[in-house]
Amino acid sequence: MENNLNPGAPELQPELTPSANPVEQAAPAPFTSRTDLSHLGRHADAIRQELGKVIVGQQALAELLLTAILADGHVLLEGVPGVAKTLTAKLLARTLEVPFSRLQFTPDLMPSDVLGTSVFRPNKAEFEFRAGPIFASIVLIDEINRAPAKTQSALFEVMEERQVTQDGTRYTVPEPFMVLATQNPIEQEGTYRLPEAQLDRFLFKLNVGYPTVEEEIAILQGHHAGFGGTPLEAVRAVLTAADLKGLREQVRRQHVEPKLLEYIARVVGQTRAHKGLYLGASPRASLALLNGAKALAALRGRDFVTPEDIQYLAAPVLRHRIQLTPEREMEGHTADDIVKQILQQIEVPR
């Protein structure tokens, strides 16, 4: 075969010469996943379909929520009131056949209202622990930043260690365990800034934006036609706890090239050296980026991670873990701007 494109290259060896007709090639195509991800894909499609019964648009949000579920992480949803944060979280919880509880955070909420408390049983003459609403698989915390730091600190242990220690006794929360929290932007009236230690425990912070004009028209049409839209009862559970456990195990086994591990470390490490930041991301952020990228790759039908996965998740993983210097904030920069700058400074392994 004449090599017109590489004049200096030698002729191909006979066994390397491709057949004129690809169909005649006996060898199977190597460019497919080695792990069968069809089971995971079917479940993901089913969840998307259930969410689509009520939620118009927000495909990217749904994909990131699924990613968080598969990566075994907590999610913080931020957006102005009325953009379906709570509705999305409720619907997602409904698609999973697991215990669900909801907490409305208020300024006077106490840690014991979340975790539970020991009550005295006179007939037994002993204290008995009464579990709080945190003991569920999917915990929806609505408007999490309306409670002060004292109540927030009650979540530190359970979000990271999946356990509650009360009166010297350890109580384990059910598996799977996921906190879906919503919050209004910090500038809104009557809100508190969440402690950094708690923010670090969220895998993703997802910004829920306004729908497009077309999406808003579809919302109006659906509401008008159905006199209130599709009822929540139409959404059914499509994933059991056992299924989810299996899918998470599959995600855990995803392949990641060593160069990509180095890429993650460099991206996160750069947040600690950036002049525009006075608080960089922790090693927990590196782990979050790795686990998230593995889950996203699986959702996209691959059994390996690519740099695109890492870049796509960099902002959701890092935006709530970094803090800008006052100068940068006054200049109008956001955490997403800094993450973008960092990604532009680091070479993609190829």
Add this chain to the structure above:
Amino acid sequence: MLLVLLALAVVPATAQRPRNAATTYPLPPDRTTRVTLRQPTPERLRGFRQQREFQYVEVKSEQSSWDLFWARFWHWLSELLETRPGKLMWEYGIYAGLVVALVFVVLKLLQIDFTRAFGRSPRPAALAYDVQAEDIHGLDFDALLTAAETEGNYRLAVRLGYLHVLKQLADRSLIRWQPDKTNHDYLFELPAGPLPEAFRELTRQFDYVWYGEHDDLTPAHYAQARATRLAFQQLLSTGRRAA
């Protein structure tokens, strides 16, 4: 008695006249005595001048040679423009500047890269990172590909082939090569036509081989990847000729 005493005590007060009430007259000016002006010593005058309170005029600092140069230049220019040819040049110079600005705006609006008109490629933006590791323009792809194929390192050969394609795309200005970009970024940069779809398949194969740890490629598998690459390169050169 008391009244009498009081009456005697009330004596009318009268102004006392000066004892010598003679009239005085001014003396005539003395024109004989010489008046001598007392001049302060130079040292004292210098002392006064150095005091801030006596410095009524702000003294300008001396101009530097650079300032003098510009002052003379502007003086020369103003004199030149005062002449008839200078006035003509000034008038037509304004028109020429307006025309150049108009052409620049039109070219920018049409997104035409006019820097190539002077036989030089545009200078790439300064990068804040080391590009040595991924400097595709510094690699001898033919030699490296041959070596990888000869050694049976097909995974490396797929990678080198893909980088070679990226280099060719960058050379043809179809993509803007930057090490921080991902393969999909380049995919979105390609112009509409048959190239994006072919490049998508090429990228998919590269991703599976390079990031998916497919290091057990058989010669038949590599031949398939190579065929995809050659087909893309053929498409690229055909498109170039057609253009």
